[in-house]
Amino acid sequence: MNTVEKQLATMLANLPEKTGMPLDEWLKVIAAESLEKHGQIVKFLKGNHGVTHGFANLIASEALKTDEPADPVADQYSGAKAALKPIYDALAEYAQSLGDDVEIAPKKASVSLRRKKQFALITPATKTRIDLGLALKGDEPAGRLETYNAMCSHRVRLESIADFDDEVRGWMADAYARAG
Numbered sequence: 001m002n003t004v005e006k007q008l009a010t011m012l013a014n015l016p017e018k019t020g021m022p023l024d025e026w027l028k029v030i031a032a033e034s035l036e037k038h039g040q041i042v043k044f045l046k047g048n049h050g051v052t053h054g055f056a057n058l059i060a061s062e063a064l065k066t067d068e069p070a071d072p073v074a075d076q077y078s079g080a081k082a083a084l085k086p087i088y089d090a091l092a093e094y095a096q097s098l099g100d101d102v103e104i105a106p107k108k109a110s111v112s113l114r115r116k117k118q119f120a121l122i123t124p125a126t127k128t129r130i131d132l133g134l135a136l137k138g139d140e141p142a143g144r145l146e147t148y149n150a151m152c153s154h155r156v157r158l159e160s161i162a163d164f165d166d167e168v169r170g171w172m173a174d175a176y177a178r179a180g
Contacts, residue, residue, distance in 0.1 A: 011058050019051050023062055030063045038064060072106040080127035087130050090164050091122050091172075098176040119179035120172060121152045130158045132168065134175040145171060 016022045021029075026045075035041045041060035045051040051059065077085040088111070095102050095113045105112040113120040121133035133152025134145075141147045141154060144167070148155035156168050 008058075011055065015055060015058070019049070019055050019059075023059065026059045027063055030059070035063075072108055073111060076106075076109065076111075076124050081124045083127075084124050084130050087158050087161055087164060088122055088124070090161055091120075091130070091132060091158075094164075094169060094172065095120065095176070098173060101180075102176070113176075115176060115179035117179050118151065119175040125157075128159055132156045132158055132172070134171050135179060136171065136175055144168075 012023060015026075019026070029049075030041055030044075033044060035044055038057075038060045041063055042053070042056040045056035045059055046053060073088070077088060092104055092111070092113075095104065099115070101115050103112075103114040105114055110121050110123040112118050113122065117135070119135045121131075123131045123133065125131040131148075132155065133148050134154045134156065135152050136145075137153045139145070139154065144156050146155045146157075147153070154171070156163075156171065158164055158168070
């Protein structure tokens, strides 16, 4: 058990003595109030029950835990950006076909495609466009292949499945090969 886990275990063990109730009772109190945001829960516990900030923070964190793992990809392609999901799916499927060493690493706002290092980045940039960042350092930007940023030297803007054509697949395969 690491230090953080030990601290958490100690705080949970001390919770009834320090706050007057065990965690399961606090969770019932919060559920009865229908509080859904961390800050609201902390403010409620401190203001209405005199719980110290550290314990209020702990209780709020525990109250907001879910058994379902967060799905950043589902979040990225929900609402106004839902129509972009088929493009993402095609990109991810193609990336996996490049080799069994491809790692798909979702972040909050994008998805990294890695081998030994990142070779591409899929970002739903607007409600109508995905930006496919590619690590093609040294290549001159030309046509649809634009200059991008430090992590991915180039970008291709994709607004439909048709935009993910053989030319883009070639650039992606090249970026994959260079990342090995």
